[in-house]
Amino acid sequence: MVGIFGMYAFDENWEISRFIYFGILGCQNRGQENAGIATFNGEKLSRFADKGMVEEAFRNDEIFKGLPGWCGIGGVSAFTAENEFIPPIFSEKGNVAVSMNGKITNCEEIDPQIGKKPHGDMKIVANLLEKSIEKNNSVNAMKEVMEKIKGAYSLVALIKRGDMIIARDPHGIRPLVIGGHGFDLGVISSESAALDVTGSDLSRDVKPGEIFVFEPHSIEKDDQTFKNRNTYYCSFEWVYYARPDSIINGIHVHKARYKIGEFLAKENPVEGADVVIAVPETAFPFAMAYSKVSGIPIDLGFVRTGRHLRTAIKPTQIERIIGVQLKLNPIRNAVRGKKVVLIDDSVVRGSTLRNTVYLLKKRGAKEVHVRIGSPHIIAPCPFGLDVPSQDELIAKHNTEEEIAQIVGADTFAYLSINGLCEAIGLSQEKLCTGCFREKYPYL
């Protein structure tokens, strides 16, 4: 997964790199392995990217001095890659920088060599764009590229003639919003929360298939060429990826999560439980609603050690376990001798959940009933969600009862797919639920 951000000043007096920094910090939830920024100052494109959280990668002021300019883009990413492939990435000749969230599915047709490389798809888009801008204006260049690429993508590109190109795939799988900052700046981001962090105002979602171009003296737009395709918004955004303070495709994430908790309580009640506790932090709104509907009191179950990490998107098993162990120190008093409803957002491999249930039982929980705020994940995501291969997915190979035994819980239940769609408030036809159904809207 990738979080993307861009900011464009229509007044050259602005130095933009710090804004981009706080913008990608606001997207940190979408990727914690790498962070990068590229800027343009009228003469050259500059780029800095490194491994680590945003605050680690951009560790000193010197880095910002190397990023001059009034427009820039940034990215955070959740994968491990060579520096060259950390977003924003440069095109071959260095005339284009691209931050992209999603996955191009026909890479190998376009460029077999780069297409094979992990995360080569962003490079392919940058190269296509670089070629196309030589003979087209920026809107038409992006249009031409969009006619060639398939898959899911939300992207922001900075090109050397001083334009910023913004595009969202015609099916709108990955989120993207546009906003403004006073009279001087246009802003683009994966999530609206990053606009809040930079003090910008949300205008609206970039529509599926829509292209925007920020130019020094205008904003160009094409909302006609790729309009009226079916939209398949990624349902996992509302379950896990997006910040609860964001609005994704016009739907408040927190509201959707609260609703998920309500459905979870109705679909899978636990009779006579003493307490509801949430696995921090995504599951908090699920647990609040579960408690409200069921009448079972909610309590604080865990305290975190160290900084906030999103354990599910850590690349290796050992990192995930370390993450969970550090993240979750159970509060004895909250669970000892109690029949506990434990709420988590999702289960991928089950290993971290097993650890969590084990910790609770060790601290004296009498019973642990696990309720998951998403349907079972049984298939990988071809559109850029970091879901492991099928042989690693616990739900692909086990029933709920079997999973309960594996993780050491008394009972275990998922949210239904219908429950999820209803909680989000969109019909299944408008959502991508591919990882839950092993059936994708298109490929």
Added chain:
Amino acid sequence: MIIEGGLMVNIKVLLIGGGAREHAIAEALVRSTFEPKLYALVGVKNPGIKRLVEKSGGEIVQGNDKDPKLAAEVAGKFSVDFAFIGPEEPLFHGVCDAIEDIAGIPCVGARQKPAQLEQSKAFMRRLMWKYNVEGRLRFKAFLNIQDAVDYIDEYAESVAIKPARQAGGKGVKVIADVQAYLSDEKKAVKEKHAQAVFEEHMKPYDDIEDRILIEERVEGPEYTAQCFTDGNIVEAMPLVQDAKHAFEEDIGPETGGMGCFSGKDGVLPFITIEEKMDSVKIVQQLVNVVEKEVGEKYKGIVAGQMMFTDGWGPTIIECYSRFGDPEGTSVLPLLKTDLVEISEAIIGEKLHKVKMEWDNTATVVKCIAPKGYPRRRDLAKDHPLAIDIKAIEERGGRVYFGSVSEENGQMVTKGSRAIEIWTNGETIEEASKKAESCIPHVKTLDGWDLFHRKDIGSPELLKKRIELGELQREIFKYRKAKGLVGRRIDWIPGKGKLEYIS
């Protein structure tokens, strides 16, 4: 003018100014039942005004419309009954004073001294504080750049940095400095902008002493409360909201206004009738206190460019001594009362005797500008235009010519908003849709891009404005209940309570 059987006939009117706003004024004047002969003094030959003048049997004079002597001369030459002044700069230059004092011809328009209400933003703010006019903002005026920079250095605040004088609507920068972690970047921009105000925007003007104005920044939906005044009472027009950002979705640089809309019943979806009355009361107060201050009556058009803020409710952002552009274009076509009759009443201080009537429909004005506007007017200039007026009128639209001139029979852009399209309807949304159907009938002949804002009057934009209005209104209600309107109380650790009073 001749009076026949108690009726005025053969009336002659001189219009000063040649933009889209003046085109709308000209149209309102010539549709008078008195069938006046219209004369015009214009900087550039506005094709719309030219046509109306010729049709009325008057004459159009091209010349410096800011030159008081020339204006008096033209008024005298045609021995007009009165002059109607469109733009603000002629007022600041004393055009009314000259026409009245030299030619002995009355004017609809403020004389130089009362026109300071708009000319000097520092004068206006001081006046508001001196006479405790409601809806005033905290401000500081600076005579030199160093003091302004020192002030910016010391205080990290959300501010509006403005030229102290009205500078054609240019040079205003509003910076929200809320995130402490981005304060340094914002400070740098504030200082650079103060420099630009001092060196560029204020450079042409030596008619006032103050140079830079720094005001507290406020938030809320904006609206323009335009009024006729005879110096005694004000008569409000329908409220209008202007769209200041150059590009759609409220993004991009500030412009003179890319268009506007007005609602039915004289109000806007986000401003109540009571709030309108409170706003007009403020404008009335301004007319009264400016006379007290300068000793001359304010006669003509006056407008509060206002915002509904959480701190004050209706708040004055700036004052206009004329119709807004494009706000004037929004309401003038709705005016059912005879503009000649209103003009005579303004001049004769009998405005209370005139019954104001407006066509009760919603309006939308969309401005069409060549790409390059507003920051690179040099690029936006000199593009030939083709306008299918018939097609636009068939769709219920009206065309007002702005920054265009007719050169050798060809219309060309002059760098600013070239054409204004006016439409009306039962709702703002309906008028907006109508306007959109008119827009494709304006084109450049050299392929240069034109742009306009589709979103003006769209349901999405209106919803956003209503939400913003409600947010501000809720806080305002709380402040009113707590006796906090217009007050700010700080607690300085170690010093104690501090309240900002003028």
